[in-house]
Amino acid sequence: MERLNENLKTEFSIAASALRKRLKERPDRENLRDLIEKSGLGRFKRSRRMTNDELKSLSEKGGIVGVDGSTNSTAGSFPYVITVQQSLAKSTAVQEEIYYSRVLCPLFMQEDMDEAEYLELTKSSLASLEAMAAIEAVEKLKPAVILVDGSLVRLKIEAKSLWGDLKKAAIDKGILLVGVVEGITTKIISAALKESLPEAMKGACDWELLFGALDVGEGLEVVPTGLKEGFRTVFMRTSLDPKPIGIDLLEEQYEYMEQVENLVFTLTPQDGRGIPLWLDLVDKKVKISDALLEGLLKAYLGEDFSEFLTPKRAKRSP
Template structure:
């Protein structure tokens, strides 16, 4: 191991101590629950695992479908980059039929060059549109009872509005319940609502951090209507042993299904898992675009010489 200077060690030690001290100042679970209740942020409820009859009923009504997407890139300094995007929809019924959509793109193919940050934002939007289109096709072809989407429904409303409006219409007409599952919660609606009762260090803490240690397994917090994500109902849930909660969005028009979705998520999530229903883990693994896949594709179609040209010199350094 390389020698680390004393000054560097001291800076690491100081930062580590500050982070530990911050953690010690976080209010306990009961204190957090009281602040949430007193400030009318939402209601804590307990989910129940569905029985075989309930699951059989869902199966008879079309089963469950999941849609997820993946994006990866290979290359060097912008614009010498190639992006691959995939969206995958799988039904739990229909012999697990799949709908797969994909796009391959590069800034070099644009008629007019744009800034790198704008191009990456465009790719993010295009991925959401690809996932939304896959979801639309899943609804049309499979007619499931429940459709799980990876990420907040707000993301699709913003990034893929036209297609999301179609998804919403199809779902409401056919009584298909749509739920967006958020693994990486980044919102701060709770701390923003109870900040007067929080230590200064936690005034802007993310919702997942505020709720860590405040919920039992299977418990969820249904956020008060109108407080968060207009047009949707949102809940934060501890669906496994993992104390870090996930987020779940459903359409405001389907608010009567909130408890049903909470129970279904809890039922389908492995006890020792990361909090996401097993079905979505299956979709995630199948759609993932790995670095090795990217290299194999580029080598296979463009050749190693092309990859050599666009690879940055820093990646060719000796270990």
């Protein structure tokens, strides 16, 4: 056992050294900004807080709708799994809330599927629920702006049967459709600067490179490429948190990009994690917690059968 512990320490030390090396080789702030500007990848922009009159005008035009979704699955072994999902569209100006929900279970699918296929299904299902909530919000709530939690590209890919309807409805009604991305996974900057970056940073995510490289209220608007074609994207620091967020906007609505940046910046608490407060409120309201899921299991499946879905690891002593 002692030897195992020593091996663990050695391997952990190696992993930590690799992480430290990668962090040390990150370009410094000024060097990175210089590389980006010279490459033609994008331009740095500064946003401002909107005035009370501007916010009032926005409210009079229909306000803001936040759209988010939540998914949670029981802990049983596949295929003894039940997945509960819901989406919510909530307005700052109208009391009515729009919910869509779905329950999935591999045992009751029309076609047999393995675990990987089921995971893909749950992803596309949740995206579809969010798209459905956004489409109904366009028709019923008639906001000035819809803030979607996550990238618009994700909806285009994972809810492709509904994406065209959502995009058309937003453009036809003159409603700004905005994606707000907390967990940036794109590698646009490292792809564009691959010849200029240290070896350890080639393939780095955009958030890694931009961490601490932007001032509060500053963004980097990047040239549309690859999956981002048809969209305009800005990486932005909206609070004291040095990790940037992403903002997606339809190419057709690009003329409103500055207004969108100002709005997102205004709605985000300075001491927060960088996400507009309204989206955080929607997230908390739509979230399907473990406690809620456990309550549903016991209420509708019964103690005996809910026990059947509980894995042995959940019964380990602390």
